[in-house]
Amino acid sequence: MDTSIKSSQRTLALFELFSLEQRPLTIKQITDALDIPQSSASVLTKSLVSLGYLEKNEQNRTYYPTLRVSLLGTWMRRQHQRAGQLPALLSEVARLTGESTILAMRNGMYSQYLIAQKGSSPTRAQVESGMLYPLACCSTGWCLLTLERKDVVGKIVRRTISEAKEDYWRETARNAIEQVQLTQSRGYAFSKGETMRGLGAIAILLPSMPGAYAMSAGCGGRIERVEAKKDLILDALNELARSVRTLKEREEHFLFS
Template identity: 35%
Template sequence: MSTGKKAQVTDGTSAREIEGVIKSAKRVLELFEYFAECRRPLSVTDLVRGLNYPQSSASALLKSLTRLGYLDYDRQKRLYVPTLRVALFGGWVQDQLFSQTSLSHLIDELHAASGGEAVILGMQNDIYVQYIHLVQAPQQQVPSWYIKPGSLRPLCRSAAGRILLSRKTDVEVQQLLWRINAEEEPHLRMQVSDLLKELDRIRQDGYAYTEGTVNPGVGVLAVEMPTPPSQPPMALGIGGRIDTLRMDRERYLALLNEALQPYRARTPSGRP
């Protein structure tokens, strides 16, 4: 005999709530499978028609995945495309079976060659740089510096973020810095002239280097990661204790440039 109450699981979650969670997870997987099938950027309308989703649900899902760094959105064309963060999810499985030249394998090799320093891959997420993939030692030399995958760092204060800013025009940089400074504590705000001067140096030297600008005692050396035009710009960096980076900076820079040489050779240049 029915009591009229919703079915409950042991933790107090209703069967309807569980069904909703399962449905959301299913839609995320279906969305990425549909991108894999189409192999091109897609609009909200494309996904609504192709997957038979309600417009509101599709829009909310796309915006959430973009905010998390799994999709990139072209505002002018109104098209979405998966980022390399998606590809790196299962990259380790493919590496074990087939590939010796994949990006995740490259990052693993850099981690080993640097003596166990943290190796990070970052891309822009609004006014931040997001670490979409990284390898680090289980016990960092700086105890307070543990990086969680997906972590956000200020664009203008992190080495990876400055690499990404160096690809932009001065006007774009000023617009972003205005928004960044609005979110920062007063003592952390940057002057436009100081940032533009630093970006000019990065464009000339080909790398960014920071010490203690995000975490005390920690520095990061970063360069641009060559990416195809369909993907947003990315930065690849090595991070560790400041004293170690000062001593080995030239060696780390050589490691980064050597590792990226095959990617530079096969990636078309001319990104704006």
């Protein structure tokens, strides 16, 4: 991988880590969380300190984002201020169902988790923001693929079978076209072990926010538990969709009035 690309990925991963942890971090904590060499973490943080994006506390040797980072997104927060309510809406789904809930968007041939809220069940699905799963092998991906032409879906499936890093995904991707068609006909997707063995998830396509990519929301855990809670999960996800639709209408009024 090109060194500049790797450096960019690590920089973004670091700020996503701060967003997740919401506290100062040491070099060791950064190294462990990002799974990078300590020397790389030291070079990265030193560079960001010199640029004014990180502040170093010399006393306890921790790092924390500066106000400069917060100001980077000020203009976007003004334009999409209501989208900031999405984490709270997802948390409500997790609270009602007891299962982990995620908001996903398409990233190439993958479904990427933008926001992840862990459920309250002791055996909940372990989800984190930034996770990537093949579109052809997960419920949020099947929802997103309903927006594509059949030939495009076919290309993604073939590419997944050829390139997926897990042999398991190469096998489960073979049923993706059928799953996408089923999702279109019933209005939701239901994975039962295609993404991870033993885990299932129900997902729906969400109304698109102005200026944003298409998004889907999913709720999942152990297959048998998700099957037992199917109606509850669908009710919670559909209520989420109604709330997002209301946000969309308000955002459109704000942007174009």
